[in-house]
Amino acid sequence: MDKVEIGELSIGFERKGEGSPLMLLHGGLSDSRMWRRQLDELSDEFTVVAWDAPGCGRSADPPETFRLPDFADCLAAFIEEIGLVKPHVLGLSFGAGLALEFYHQYPAIPRSLILASAYAGWAGSLPPDVVEQRLLQGLQQSELPPEQVVKMWIPTLFVKSVSTKVIEETATIMSEFHPAGMRTMLLAFAEADLRDMLPTIKVPTLLLYGGADQRSPLDVAENLHTKIPTSRLAIVPGVGHEISLEAPEIFNAEVRSFLRMDQK
Template sequence: MDTVEVAGLRIRYRRSGVGPPLVLLHGAYEDSRIWRRQFDALSDAFTVLAWDAPGCGGSDDPPPGFTARDLGEALAGFLREAVPGKPHLLGFSMGSGIALELYRAHRSVPASLLLVSAYAGWAGSLPPEEVERRYAQVLAELERPPEQFIPEWLPTLFTDRAAPAVVQETSAIMADFHPSGMRALLNASAHADYRDLLPTIVVPTLLLYGAEDVRAPQSVAREMHRQIPGSKLVIIPDAGHMAALEAPEAFNAEVRRFLHGVTEG
């Protein structure tokens, strides 16, 4: 892994391939290892980069009071330091919110947005009581050993048909989370609301969702699609929230198809 420094934080990242830059932004309780199948499949045509977000993997934990805007600025700094050219940003779940935060302040930076299992922020896509339930759930989890609560997450991330090895690998990655880092990320992003931003997006945007996602269901997907002008919505059959892992061939094919359309257009 390589390292850059952004606003006093060491950010670790992985990089492979040659071609237009595609930057992968992982979700909560994860790090760049979650993208192994995308590195394997897409680095023949793209320079694929995946960061460990602040507070995750090999990156430093952010300071107290870190905000959603700070997350967006951390990503902007990372792109300046590590990414050649105008990047395509692919964000999964929490990572999609970070991509939107970046777009709010730096609209000329991304060549396109690929938002996977995405919300307009929890507060922008979910009822207030569900936002508070999720927030309280994660806060409580941060006081418990991972083996006590990670198994409770897995049925909300995958269908019951997911390959056991994939579920096991994901569980092991999630168990490596930083409690203080995850707390900072939760406080920064749990109440974000990007509804006002969505209609202003003018870069090509792909929305990718698993057909059986119970965390970001199709009602959320359709509303995101309705709000983002000219966006393309793709529903991947037989997949849950983590479609990139559960149905990697279909997922990677859709990413490749979209990016080739953008780069060749």
């Protein structure tokens, strides 16, 4: 893993391949390791970069006051620092919300957007009582031993038929979460409401969802699809929230097809 200094934060990342740049943004309680199959399989055609967001993986914890616009500023500086020009930006869950905020702040940088299991921020996609419940539950979980947190989260991320190997790989990544980073990301996403910027998106946008996603259900997907004029919605039946881990072959094929179409 490589590292760069962005302001006062050390940011870890993985880079693989040559070609048009593809920036990968992971979800909460995760890090760049969740993108192993994408780094391996898409790097034959693209320069694939997966960062550890501030407060995750091998990156430093941000200040407690960090919110989604601050993550976007950090991402913009990171992309400039490592020399990516007009990258395609792919985010999952929290990472998709960050991709939206990034486009909102820096619309000239992304060549396209791929939003998987996406929300327009929790406040922008979920009822207030659900947001409050998720935030309170997450803040309480941040104080618990990692194995307890993993047991609570895993059933909400996958369908029951997912392989043991995927469960074990995800559990390993999740068990190494940063408590302070988790709390900062929860607060940032609970406050985020990006509904008003969705109609302003002018770049090609792929919305990619699992048909059995418990955390970001299909009414959220349909809402984003309705409001983003440049969007195409693809739903993978029988797959949960962590679609890139649960169905990597289908996920990668959808991403590759979309990016090839955009490059014509």
